[in-house]
Amino acid sequence: MPEILQISQLGNPVLRQPSQVVENVKADRIQQLIDNLISTVQHAHGVGVAAPQVAMGDRLFIVASRPNLRYPQAPKMEPTAMINPQILAASTETVKDWEGCLSIPGIRGLVPRSRAIEIEYTCRDGKLHRQELTDFVARIFQHEHDHLDGIMFLDRVESTQELMSEDEYQQQFVKLL
Template identity: 35%
Template structure:
């Protein structure tokens, strides 16, 4: 296993839009190893989600810690967004020590491929919905600080 270095702001790679993963790339040994290494990196960093761009690989892959454990989502796309919104505090491995209140959809439906290339469509609500929206934003070069209404750094009051 390889543990990747997590990129932090202001690294410009975090602001790039990621390319889709081709179906014939998914089952290659290199890509499968990348999935495993990304999962391990998320675990070591004590994260609940991570996106490939956060480790310098601008492909549309995210890992989300679900009830089943860490799951790989390839080319994830939000196909439904609820009208109801929630405001929650978010943080990010790529923006260490900074937190902010972000308004997101209470529920989303995601369409993606799993690590075997099978189509999956998890319905997510509440906190899981927030994680998916946060991680998919990374694939478009968007960080939570771009959406946050109130931002604060550890050990300070509001910035």
């Protein structure tokens, strides 16, 4: 049965350590971690979560876009485990948008990201996938991919004036939608 895992918070050194390549995608430990990450991200009302956020050093994350309390306009997709993910190409067009993070509760930041990316990853059944992602889902992928390299969204914010509290974000942006 899947568990809801504790999410490491900003300041925990585990969030700054690079993760390690997953050698055996079908290992019971990895399959259980995937199930636990899916339960954790759904419980936390997130749209993605990376293994380092739950103190696991595996190069693995979940993209689970769906409308929820934190992201009411998110597109709906099935939670997808992305193992040993890579960004193969990125558009030169960048877009700034507000991001939050389960490891940095209460804060949003305006983060520049590539609007479109070409990616490759292994899914939980061991098959290699290659696809192009755009807009919000591309943003989720880039955010979670950063976690695998010990990078937090705060590292990408260009000015501290582009930070705001979650409460203020909800008042200014979510009620307008």
